Amino acid sequence: MSGAVAGMAAADTAPKAPPAVSRTTSGGPGAGGRLVFSDVSKFYGEVLGVNKVDLDVAPGITGLVGPNGSGKTTLMNLLSGLLRPDRGRVSVLGVTVDQPEELFRLIGYATQYDAFPRRMSGFQFVRDSLRQHGFTPAAAETLARQAIARVGLEEAAGRKVAGYSKGMRQRIKLARAIAHRPAVLILDEPLNGLDPMARADMIDLFRRQAADGLHVLISSHILHEVDDLSDRVVFIDGGYVVAEGRVEGVREEVEEEPIQVLVRCDRPALLASRLFTSDHVSGVTLHDDRQGLLVATRDADSFYLDLNRLVLEDGLVVEQVAPADADVGAVYRYLIGGEMGKTGGRG
Amino acid sequence: MSEATALHETEHEGMAATAEVAHGAASADSELVAAPGSRRMRWAQWWAVTRGEVARQILRRRAIGALGLALLPVLMFSAWALFSASFGDPSVGDSRLMYAVIYQGFILNLVIFFGSVVIFSTLVRREMRDRTLHYHFLSPVRREVLLLGKYAGGVITAWILFGLSTLVSYALCFTPFLSQAPVELQGFFFDGPGFAHAGSYLLVTALAALGYGAVFVFLAMFFKNPVIPALAVFGWEAANFLLPPALKKISVIHYLVSLLPVPVPEGPFAMLSEIPPPWIAVPALLALSAVLVGLAAWKFRRQEILYGED
Numbered sequence: 001m002s003g004a005v006a007g008m009a010a011a012d013t014a015p016k017a018p019p020a021v022s023r024t025t026s027g028g029p030g031a032g033g034r035l036v037f038s039d040v041s042k043f044y045g046e047v048l049g050v051n052k053v054d055l056d057v058a059p060g061i062t063g064l065v066g067p068n069g070s071g072k073t074t075l076m077n078l079l080s081g082l083l084r085p086d087r088g089r090v091s092v093l094g095v096t097v098d099q100p101e102e103l104f105r106l107i108g109y110a111t112q113y114d115a116f117p118r119r120m121s122g123f124q125f126v127r128d129s130l131r132q133h134g135f136t137p138a139a140a141e142t143l144a145r146q147a148i149a150r151v152g153l154e155e156a157a158g159r160k161v162a163g164y165s166k167g168m169r170q171r172i173k174l175a176r177a178i179a180h181r182p183a184v185l186i187l188d189e190p191l192n193g194l195d196p197m198a199r200a201d202m203i204d205l206f207r208r209q210a211a212d213g214l215h216v217l218i219s220s221h222i223l224h225e226v227d228d229l230s231d232r233v234v235f236i237d238g239g240y241v242v243a244e245g246r247v248e249g250v251r252e253e254v255e256e257e258p259i260q261v262l263v264r265c266d267r268p269a270l271l272a273s274r275l276f277t278s279d280h281v282s283g284v285t286l287h288d289d290r291q292g293l294l295v296a297t298r299d300a301d302s303f304y305l306d307l308n309r310l311v312l313e314d315g316l317v318v319e320q321v322a323p324a325d326a327d328v329g330a331v332y333r334y335l336i337g338g339e340m341g342k343t344g345g346r347g
Numbered sequence: 348m349s350e351a352t353a354l355h356e357t358e359h360e361g362m363a364a365t366a367e368v369a370h371g372a373a374s375a376d377s378e379l380v381a382a383p384g385s386r387r388m389r390w391a392q393w394w395a396v397t398r399g400e401v402a403r404q405i406l407r408r409r410a411i412g413a414l415g416l417a418l419l420p421v422l423m424f425s426a427w428a429l430f431s432a433s434f435g436d437p438s439v440g441d442s443r444l445m446y447a448v449i450y451q452g453f454i455l456n457l458v459i460f461f462g463s464v465v466i467f468s469t470l471v472r473r474e475m476r477d478r479t480l481h482y483h484f485l486s487p488v489r490r491e492v493l494l495l496g497k498y499a500g501g502v503i504t505a506w507i508l509f510g511l512s513t514l515v516s517y518a519l520c521f522t523p524f525l526s527q528a529p530v531e532l533q534g535f536f537f538d539g540p541g542f543a544h545a546g547s548y549l550l551v552t553a554l555a556a557l558g559y560g561a562v563f564v565f566l567a568m569f570f571k572n573p574v575i576p577a578l579a580v581f582g583w584e585a586a587n588f589l590l591p592p593a594l595k596k597i598s599v600i601h602y603l604v605s606l607l608p609v610p611v612p613e614g615p616f617a618m619l620s621e622i623p624p625p626w627i628a629v630p631a632l633l634a635l636s637a638v639l640v641g642l643a644a645w646k647f648r649r650q651e652i653l654y655g656e657d
Binding site (some may be wrong): 015029044077080081083084100101102103104105107109111113115116117119128131132133134135136138139143176208250 | 653
């Protein structure tokens, strides 16, 4: 991903206008190691799935963020060939969906569908998939056990999946997705139904996969987890990619909203009064604990220069200066508005 | 270091790591039964799908419908074996004709036909309904291989169920003569056509499974609810003897009947036509099946996962 922001001019309107981006297209330089959507559109009859999507996703963890029905699952299904684009081209590490024998060795996809073949144990569910991949019986058993161990389901592997809890079903889907050692892991709401311990384990697993050089494309409603997890984020709304890149970079591009900076110091009231005189500060709010300030600025660089100057002039003791809204949740609010998960429709 | 340089280096590291992942995948590939994309690999994948489909069809609850149909002739001829004495004094020849009539009119036209509807119409549809088809689609298997594997699984299931049903019911048909007319029975089987007829009925059963299987796999790919087209096909097949010779050829039953060892009178309203010899009937049935399965595979290749609409 290039780190560019798409469609910012219309960020406060919904549905968003098509993003005016022009990045690496499949077949271009670097397409062999990336996930590429090139001018991709998908309609369900007259209902828009996604429209004019141009994305170029590099290795690492990429979060896919948007409300229900925004097109997250459609993008993932297009990437995995479960859906075919009406227009445009999708490729995974240079391989297209018309090459299933190559593509599905590269991809592991844990879908959102909470359905399983009947009367199958967790172990059979993973092993049979590997047999269908063409692994020898011995290799399929070994890889299945390894994958099940990685998701922490060894003890339940022999039980029928039908008797699993939601969290266990999520984990066995993940085991199946990683069992053949894919280079690209696509995870649609993988943390749903997991208890906090399991969530932490899974997040750790995703990080390890990404550290091994995998592409991990993950959608989640839980913004702070996306924030913690993702190297980059794709914001999608109404079928359009609204913005994409590193969260901090995307935040800086949202010029309509002043940047919020938290400053903790020994004399916040004094600093507040001094900052009111600065041309680069559009608002100052004393923090609830009265130990710091929330400063709103449209020119962060100039603000930091002013802050340095004031600190030196007044001899303030500064404990912390940190962006207060450069996280996925804040950027989501600015770009898309509202809370996640309130609208219905296709994911 | 500038941000651009840092990003470039990060991406470079990412690419290097991707190369390592690819190396990991290559080591996993060494545990494959054959090279990906090779003919041997496709056979192995086809067999994995076929085997899984047979297990699903026979060992699970879904087998009840087809199994129940397959048991009907067995039950019918079991009753005959037990109570044949109350039907007068039938001869082996009478039983041979009786089996021919029941095989054509009941086993072939009803049991195997509707058994094939149950088995083959649901090969893909049931997985769509259960929302499990995507698991197949996410395997590195060509869709054509996938469909052929599922079709073969259905055919093997039908062969097992209806082949056994045919064989057991045929044996039961002649069981009463073990005590009533053992010499006549021995002559029929060891000096006459008894075993050859059994083989012919088995062959017709096998070809019927192939042919009707192909028809219903095809219909299931093109119709969301294949029951109505299946009933239309049933009407067409049942009325085949009334059709003009040219139209008779566009059916499965026309070729199957020509292979039956004992001709059954079709009644006064039947349109007479030339009976195709086996060397035409068998290839014609195989060709028809291949065309229908080929068309279904073509459609299957373009299938999308849209569970909400199914």
